[in-house]
Amino acid sequence: MENQQFAVRINGQSISCRAGQTILEVCREANIPVPTLCYDKRLNPYGACRLCVVEVDGYTEPLASCTTFVQPGMVVTTESEKLSRHRKTTIELLLHNHPNDCMTCEASGACELQTMAYQYGARLGQFQTKKWGLPLVEDNPFITFEPNKCVVCARCVRICHEVVMADTLKLEQNGWRTLPVTTDGKPRSLDNCEFCGQCVSACPTGALTDRKSRGKGRAMDVKKVKTTCSYCGTGCNFFLNVKDGKVVRVTSDFDAPVNHGNLCVKGRYGFDFIHSPERIKTPLIKENGKFREASWDEALDLVASKFNALIKEHGPEKVGGFSSSRCTNEENYLLSKWVRCAVGSNNVDNCARV
Ligand code: FES
Numbered sequence: 001m002e003n004q005q006f007a008v009r010i011n012g013q014s015i016s017c018r019a020g021q022t023i024l025e026v027c028r029e030a031n032i033p034v035p036t037l038c039y040d041k042r043l044n045p046y047g048a049c050r051l052c053v054v055e056v057d058g059y060t061e062p063l064a065s066c067t068t069f070v071q072p073g074m075v076v077t078t079e080s081e082k083l084s085r086h087r088k089t090t091i092e093l094l095l096h097n098h099p100n101d102c103m104t105c106e107a108s109g110a111c112e113l114q115t116m117a118y119q120y121g122a123r124l125g126q127f128q129t130k131k132w133g134l135p136l137v138e139d140n141p142f143i144t145f146e147p148n149k150c151v152v153c154a155r156c157v158r159i160c161h162e163v164v165m166a167d168t169l170k171l172e173q174n175g176w177r178t179l180p181v182t183t184d185g186k187p188r189s190l191d192n193c194e195f196c197g198q199c200v201s202a203c204p205t206g207a208l209t210d211r212k213s214r215g216k217g218r219a220m221d222v223k224k225v226k227t228t229c230s231y232c233g234t235g236c237n238f239f240l241n242v243k244d245g246k247v248v249r250v251t252s253d254f255d256a257p258v259n260h261g262n263l264c265v266k267g268r269y270g271f272d273f274i275h276s277p278e279r280i281k282t283p284l285i286k287e288n289g290k291f292r293e294a295s296w297d298e299a300l301d302l303v304a305s306k307f308n309a310l311i312k313e314h315g316p317e318k319v320g321g322f323s324s325s326r327c328t329n330e331e332n333y334l335l336s337k338w339v340r341c342a343v344g345s346n347n348v349d350n351c352a353r354v
Helices: 023-029 081-095 112-119 155-164 198-202 265-269 296-314 329-343
Strands: 005-010 013-018 053-056 075-077 143-145 169-172 179-182 208-210 223-228 237-243 246-252 284-287 290-293 321-323 348-350
Touching (some): 013 023, 081 112, 321 329, 329 348
Parallel strands (some): 321 348
Antiparallel strands (some): 005 013
């Protein structure tokens, strides 16, 4: 049944889809833009923000495309005057108690609410209410929570439950006062939080941000460099956010085939070593019990001469190479090639084998 294929009509176009897909998933596959706020492709559909609404023939009111499954012959419209009005009003309702301090907001340029407010021409002050004025929560070294910027999409709570399975967060209170809080009511600590920052990666606004990156450069100030995490052999991808030659933040690569944007605490927050003044940047040669700096040529010549002497005296089979799962496939391949071809031994192993 899951694999049953049929066609639906979206914006007049016939599109092939599978049973069990939502309208939003089919639109995304077909590159048809539909705005979303509570949707995160890593999570189960939630249907909270109502921005993804579309018109479906046979229904008088728009339906949330993220929670509505396609049916054979369904006729869907994703853009219309009525839908634009609906989305604009929804955004204006969200903005009515939002701080709207985009000039200084850490998430400016990467805020989904900001992008959609611009796209739909939402105006401030369409609904009168008091601003929250809740204080910033900085009770831990990694994650800052600005409750006034929360749009209650629950992506933080859901990713912590569905993906991390840590259940650090829950939603508390009702209606417009609803906010994510820690499940045990205590400040975040190693007792109740993994500090993986998955909640930050899921947050569509500036409500949850990386504390140690605050003030160091926003989305429009940084160059994003895609790389592979070197902490273990899983091979997670992410983006190093670089400003003035310095890494100021790590952000998710949601299209990464290995980790789909998910990271652990080391991958997301363990980048201080890159600019550590204690980092060894040149080869060191030990002489008379003390290290001295050396050029790469001198160091490589010394290592080569030592290996040659060893091979000459004991034979190549006495030499082996152990590589690390922290290295890339290419680096591991090079080590294997060097041991087999340059040394002449088949003694090659890797820590990931056990
Ligand atoms: Fe569908 Fe939020 S994305 S309701």
